[in-house]
Amino acid sequence: MDWTFDGGRRCLDLVNTLRSRHLAEGVELLTSPEALAEWLRLAGFAVDVVTSEDLATAIRLREAVDRLLTQPPDEADAAIVNQLAASPPPARLVVDGGVLLREVSVPPDGVASALGAIAADAVDLAPSEAPVRICSAEDCGLRFCDTSPRRTRQWCSMARCGNRAKARAHYARVQVRNR
Numbered sequence: 022m023d024w025t026f027d028g029g030r031r032c033l034d035l036v037n038t039l040r041s042r043h044l045a046e047g048v049e050l051l052t053s054p055e056a057l058a059e060w061l062r063l064a065g066f067a068v069d070v071v072t073s074e075d076l077a078t079a080i081r082l083r084e085a086v087d088r089l090l091t092q093p094p095d096e097a098d099a100a101i102v103n104q105l106a107a108s109p110p111p112a113r114l115v116v117d118g119g120v121l122l123r124e125v126s127v128p129p130d131g132v133a134s135a136l137g138a139i140a141a142d143a144v145d146l147a148p149s150e151a152p153v154r155i156c157s158a159e160d161c162g163l164r165f166c167d168t169s170p171r172r173t174r175q176w177c178s179m180a181r182c183g184n185r186a187k188a189r190a191h192y193a194r195v196q197v198r199n200r
């Protein structure tokens with residue numbers, strides 16, 4: 022899978038799993054729970070089993086984060102992010118040999134805590150000073166956090182879009198010269 026981790030923030034890397042957002046539909050890379058598991062592992066979260074419910078939650082979070090950061094913000098989207106950022110792994114009481122124990126059913130590094138951490142990253146990012154931008158390449162649509170010193174970053178990555186733009190500009194100059 023053609024994953025990219027150039028967003029500068031984990032929450033934007035998640036947003037970028039819907040590729041080509043400049044198109045009406047975009048191109049979905051989180052096509053199955055297995056795909057989400059692969060992405061989460063590459064993003065640094067040790068997850069084991071990922072369910073289709075987890076996938077739906079991840080996509081709901083992803084779209085809420087994208088709308089909050091690139092459109093006039095909506096309270097419902099903020100609520101989605103807040104709920105996930107605040108939801109601890111589910112726990113239950115277990116009586117074991119006369120002793121009352123609290124059993125956490127999701128390990129601390131499970132999917133719920135991974136999505137919680139990504140939601141918390143969005144909470145942290147939203148009011149911050151570093152602007153969220155959309156790649157300047159017309160055919161890209163990837164999001165990134167601009168932490169460049171002068172806030173002048175244009176491309177999702179130099180390797181993907183920056184060099185293509187430079188090559189196009191060079192080609193255009195050569196065309197003009199040869200006319």
Ligand SMILES: [Zn+2]
Nearest residue numbers: 156161177182
């Ligand atoms: Zn780009």
